[in-house]
Amino acid sequence: MSVPNYLREAPRRQRMEGTRCKGCGAIHFPPRAVCDRCGGRDLEREELSGTGELVAYTVIMYPPKGFENQAPYAIGIVQLKEGVRILSQIADCDPMELREGMRVEIVIRRIREDGGFIEYGYKFRPV
Amino acid sequence: MRGVAIIGIGCTKVGEHWDKSLRDLAVEASLRAMEDAGLYDADYVLVGNMMSGYLQNQEHLGALVADSLGLQGAGAAKVEAACASGGMAVHMGCQLIASGAADSVLVVGAEKMTDATTPEVTKALAMAEDQEYSAYTGASFIGLNALVARAYMKAYGVEPEDMALFSVICHKHALDNEFAQFRFPITVEAVMNSPIVADPLHLLECAGIGDGAAAVLLASLDGARKIADAPVELLASTVSTDKFSLHQRDDLTSFKAARASAEAAFRRAGLRAEDIDVLEVHDASSALGLIALEDLGFAERGKAAELIRDGGIEIGGRIPTNTFGGLKARGHPVGATGVYQIVELTRQLRGEAGKNQVGGAERGYAQNIGGAGTTITAHILGRVD
Numbered sequence: 234m235s236v237p238n239y240l241r242e243a244p245r246r247q248r249m250e251g252t253r254c255k256g257c258g259a260i261h262f263p264p265r266a267v268c269d270r271c272g273g274r275d276l277e278r279e280e281l282s283g284t285g286e287l288v289a290y291t292v293i294m295y296p297p298k299g300f301e302n303q304a305p306y307a308i309g310i311v312q313l314k315e316g317v318r319i320l321s322q323i324a325d326c327d328p329m330e331l332r333e334g335m336r337v338e339i340v341i342r343r344i345r346e347d348g349g350f351i352e353y354g355y356k357f358r359p360v
Numbered sequence: 361m362r363g364v365a366i367i368g369i370g371c372t373k374v375g376e377h378w379d380k381s382l383r384d385l386a387v388e389a390s391l392r393a394m395e396d397a398g399l400y401d402a403d404y405v406l407v408g409n410m411m412s413g414y415l416q417n418q419e420h421l422g423a424l425v426a427d428s429l430g431l432q433g434a435g436a437a438k439v440e441a442a443c444a445s446g447g448m449a450v451h452m453g454c455q456l457i458a459s460g461a462a463d464s465v466l467v468v469g470a471e472k473m474t475d476a477t478t479p480e481v482t483k484a485l486a487m488a489e490d491q492e493y494s495a496y497t498g499a500s501f502i503g504l505n506a507l508v509a510r511a512y513m514k515a516y517g518v519e520p521e522d523m524a525l526f527s528v529i530c531h532k533h534a535l536d537n538e539f540a541q542f543r544f545p546i547t548v549e550a551v552m553n554s555p556i557v558a559d560p561l562h563l564l565e566c567a568g569i570g571d572g573a574a575a576v577l578l579a580s581l582d583g584a585r586k587i588a589d590a591p592v593e594l595l596a597s598t599v600s601t602d603k604f605s606l607h608q609r610d611d612l613t614s615f616k617a618a619r620a621s622a623e624a625a626f627r628r629a630g631l632r633a634e635d636i637d638v639l640e641v642h643d644a645s646s647a648l649g650l651i652a653l654e655d656l657g658f659a660e661r662g663k664a665a666e667l668i669r670d671g672g673i674e675i676g677g678r679i680p681t682n683t684f685g686g687l688k689a690r691g692h693p694v695g696a697t698g699v700y701q702i703v704e705l706t707r708q709l710r711g712e713a714g715k716n717q718v719g720g721a722e723r724g725y726a727q728n729i730g731g732a733g734t735t736i737t738a739h740i741l742g743r744v745d
Contacts, residue, residue, distance in 0.1 A: 288612075291507055294558060297485075297495070298482065308497050309507075310606075318607045
């Protein structure tokens, strides 16, 4: 990842900035220009709660380049209390103890050091 | 709209071709298809490929392959839709013929993966997902398959052994396929004892890394009757897309784009699932094989395991599936896979499938998936009598 890209994504990575559709009320993450529920184009920025529950999870044993020194690590689909689903690493856990429905919360962590600098962003951890 | 026919097919063996480049593979498959057709010409060359930019630092594949085949002057382009690049290239070829924009189209799918390390290939495959919100987490593609597998198992009480059996049958079908990458039998026990790639998926139920190319020469149905002895008709060619990222969808156990592309294809062909004699599905992992059987209407929701246990997907069964080994055992050179499926169905419909022949096969269906269920193509082929 490049430095400009990292800075551009910071509001999403570090504050969970999404969008809310003024027409139907749907919440999106990442932010959208067009609502994926009603097709509305009148959307406003909204910071999301960062708490929710684990919908599905797995443990990555064979990681992509850039993540070799972290494996094995858990990833999962988190449904935030606003209803939005996001994909995230699940940190601070014994993967054997993860369960669907488990409550999780956002935590800011080191993501990788791919572009010559350290990237920080969201992961989730069991509450 | 004009009818579309397949007048020539060809492919390379899938494997680790250390002595052949991406270009060599594409040329080899293309020349075989043109030799098969007896026509060394094409108005258009479409190259199905996903990763050449990243793995070979090579783009502009359309003109590169056209020139290598001596077809300077032909229209040419690379077609990319992740793992559905091959199916999408066939689909675009069909549009060119059907519309009358071209009278002959060479579609070649090619991918060269084994020059790169496994982490490099894993990263390249993850480029099918959203880089900023999915790949960013360190998710691998098999990891996303694993999320699907876990949700599917939980929803329908499917056991890991039930899923493994799909891959076991694929390996059995590859034994007599000279073009297959993995020509050895495996057992359910061997799958369960193989290393976990991403829980609950094991190594022996996930498609591997391989090089390969497959090609088909398309022509209008009327034109084909003059050139080919036994043309095969493309009765339908459809594509559908879904919400881009897997995690954004409410249901992980079924792919909307699979159902939509199937419905459109069956409607176009005037057929139903019951009318299909041989099936190719996109088993990037065993779980996707089971889900495909259900999404396409060959098994009821949650009942694919029963169909498989009863021998239903074996040659001689109710709906012979992946009769040359599928992604798991024939191999999955990503951008070539969708074209391999069309080559294999054509062999079946021509009665040229050797020991893998499905008796009396008249109609075949191919499903090719790009991303985690994001872009899905459907092709229905029929024998022309």
